[in-house]
Amino acid sequence: MKERKAIWLPDAASTYAGDVDALFYFILVTSFVLFVGVMTAMVFFAWRFRRRSSDDRPAPVKENKIVEAAWILVPAALVAIVFVWGFRVFIQMNVAPPNAMEITVRAQKWSWLFEYPSGARSTELQLPVSRPVRLKMSSADVIHSFFVPAFRTKQDVVPGRYTYAWFEATRQDTFPLMCTEYCGQQHSTMLSSVIVQSQDDFEAWLQESLMAADAPPAERGALLYVQQGCQGCHSLDGTGVIGPSFQGLAGSERVFTDGTSALADDNYLREAITLPALKIVEGYDALMPGVYASLDPAEIDALIAFIKEQ
């Protein structure tokens, strides 16, 4: 599955990727031919008309109308071809089929969150194979960009508005997903995966991830920890890179950047989730977005229960 032959583009895995690749290779080959032609002429002229004596004074060359017309028309024609071709594929990449399944994408520093029509959520993009999918994307903070090289899909994710992208995966595999708009410290770790599986496996996954409401709070909290992207910044093993680790957090003494401190009780945890900018733990920056204030109270309770178990 992991064998790769091509030097240039990675193996394609979406319906329109083949069209993009054909155009890419057409331009690559045409450019190569043009480049070799120009360089051959350059080297040949430099050698053929090399200076033989320091007094050489060649007579001026009459400009040749036919040659000039050719070097205007040939590039113009080639450019017209690639423009029209690129334009047609671009339209195809921009217009999602009406039957596409809509997935909501939420980007924030520095994680991705995907929400499916059934209400299921995940931090990796789960897809059924051979089914068009339309992404409705927004950002909680700065501009990010959704990029799946194997699909040849890229779209900036902008705060304050929705942007869209669509594709249809053609084979079952796991593909890297990256952020390609510079978004700060952990830009290069804002990675995820696209997991393409059969329609049946996808349905099964959806079922599994919709947690029954009667599950114990801490168990629901564990799911939210993944689905809400908490794991992107808060580890469970005591290492704190972007945000403090959850390990041993509950009940500990927290020291803040303004010199004050507080005991991490339920009320502190609640405030830290809904109003993260209020108190910043020493050694960390005010990076956590305020979007978690919109979680419903039962979800916040579940998260607190989960944190207290760590």
Add this chain to the structure above:
Amino acid sequence: MSAPGQNYLNASTGLRSWLLTTDHKRIGILYAVAVTTFFLLGGIFALLVRTELAAPGETIMGPDTYNQAFTLHGVVMVFLVIIPAIPGILGNFVLPIQIGAKDVAFPRLNLFSWYIFIIGALLALSGWLVIGQVDTGWTFYTPYSSDGSTSVLWLTTAVFIAGFASILTGLNFIVTVHKMRAPGMTWNRLPLFVWAIYATAIVQVLATPVIGITMVLLFLERLMQIGIFDPALGGDPVLFQHFFWFYSHPAVYIMILPAMGIISDLMGTFSRQQVSGYTFIALSSVAIAFLGFLVWGHHMFVAGQSAISSIIFSMLTFLIGIPTGIKVFNWVATMYKGSVSLKTPMLYALMFLFLFTIGGLTGIMVGVLAVDVHLHDTYFIVAHFHYVMMGGALIGLIGGLHYWWPKITGRLYNETLGRIAAVLVFIGFNLTFFTQFIMGSRGMPRRYHDYAGLLEQYPEFTALNLASTAGSYILALGLFMILFYALLSLIRGRKAPANPWGAVTLEWTHTDSIPELHNFEKVPLVTRGPYDFHLADDVFGGRDAVQGTT
């Protein structure tokens, strides 16, 4: 008029005579000193960035430092090196002499521009040392730039101030070309370098105010919480990108047009042949200066602008790209039935043709809508603009500096060392940046501090990045070698004759080895075009034109 043996270098001495000079030649040298210093600084940042990427994982610095390093590399190289370099150094030194003037139209304004540039530059660098580091990238995209630290404002103020230097220099050159030409120096006898600087000046005057306005808006938003770009205040972050590229795309022409002018002069002089398509090159430069304002949106195909806008921008981009392709054909054709000498400046001219053609062809690649979606914001883009900006603009500058060095300093440099350095630069450059085309087309995003997270899918990124880093060291070695033999030439270089290349423009034919203070003994009378080698009996001792070809 002046005592024999007196020239602009020895006419007066002392630091004061330099810092208060209004002589365009000395101001050109002031720019050379400043820009070289900034280039060293920007180059150090580039090497830090490449060293960090030499191996996966954290190599020599953490992500915050890395983000500051590539930001400073971009800001310094764009605003303090490439934009001011050719107009500031060679435009100042060469342009007035090439048109037969004794100085620019407003000599004091010219000195003033240099000081504004220095103030802007020092402000930019001191902000970095004093206030705090900026990590936004040289593009300052909102809202990332508008909710970071205040040092962004400091830096944008510096860019704003440095912009005035650019506007005033442009203004000065426009008036100089219109008003100060010697008798007989008609528009169709202007060297193509003059045409290029003239076209550049138009862009400098028209475009630079836009980045000033953008920076002011950024400032107002930060200080007074007016919602312009920040969505949290009701602004539109993509609007910033429109403003930014409305300046920065024309700025691409501020960077590349002067280099094209140098290449035209080099191709003509070292082929002893009329530059093919003289009128076309001259007029298309001026046309691009205006049309370059209509294509900014090609930087934003995936930014969230409408598909229709993207399509129109793509089409306009191709329309103004065609003349650039034709120029490449013209430069190559200039050698046809010429007398080609492969001296160091000419090696750089041919290197420009090689690198700039790759930069241009990959420009077509990223201008094509469907393909750009995949390539945007990957290393393919990084490679593309380095082929244009460094392979084009900076290689043009280096070629020009080698060409005019004997006129500026009165000394020759070691030709062998010059050729060796040129080969090192060529190999190092291609190793550094061609590998980035491959990484980018495979999907490696730009501005990544680390690629360890991608290696499972892309194990080849380790070797490609290492090769690119090795290339950057070779490139640096070549550039340091140039610095070395340039300094060596100043100390003990052979005295240069007045016209070592057999060129036929005024700076070579009508001035001494080192030009005198006011350039010419008496106002020259121009009787031929800039590349009329067959008419230049004064240069070639009246010998008959030799037909070197069949």
